[in-house]
Amino acid sequence: MPELPEIASRSAEMNASLPGKIIQAIEISQPKCLNLPVDEFQSALMGAEIRHVGYRGKWIQVETSQGWLLLNMGMGGELLLLDRSRLPAKYRMIIDFDDSTCLSINFWWFGYVHYVPSDKLSDHTMTAKLGPNVLDLSETEFAERISSQKGKVKAFMLDQTKIAGIGNAYIHDILFLAGIHPLRSLSSLSTEEVHHLYDGIQAGLIPALEKGGAFYEMDLFGQKGSFREEDILIGYHEAKPCPKCGTSIIKIKTGSTSSFICPNCQPEK
DNA sequence: AGCCCTGTTTTTAC
């Protein structure tokens, strides 16, 4: 559930279900995802009561009576609230609560589960240096941030310290909606193009957010997100016709990531 | 069966 639509959905679901629960035990099968030794991590959260769940960019922030539990799901995975007797086949960590339910945390590649004391959240660099949540940014603020930067459009949009929440899945449709090539330089963007880019972000993220995230991720109760493959405009649709002009979508390399674009609607220069 | 390639993240080092 790497990007904002999934993270925001999961965060909301967790905030509706977890507050009031008390952590009774923590089982860790992947110590490398922690920022502390296993025993320190466990004792820090043992007996903690969940207070509130929010998010920042791609990080889920769980506030407890004894500090913060910070989750980054890496390249995808599941956060499941279920009965202790019905554990999934795979998990990196199980957090048991006092009511026989538990939170199962799994990610299939690169993820973090960090603990930070209540008053030390600003010392957690990985979240402290994140930019504002992309959907909380006004168009004026967005335009100001762009004008003070140089570099490529895609690199900027994916840089979590600039704006937080967009990843290499939703970016394809966002840039398509804006009609902007990923390798355009920021300095070459007209005022109007910046406006299109801002609108593209809203149009590219909000539908997925409203549908609880993408089909390839599951919600807190194991249900798939309802933002479907057919709801994606051009992302991963290599060789299929562009929904606007019919030109074949192509896949190109943009630095270390791939991009899907309509070469007609998103000219490079 | 087994090898190779790719990839929804993030940080670090050239």
Add this chain to the structure above:
DNA sequence: AGTAAAAACAGGGC
């Protein structure tokens, strides 16, 4: 500053 490599792996193609 841009770029590549690394680090908890799984699924698809050949």
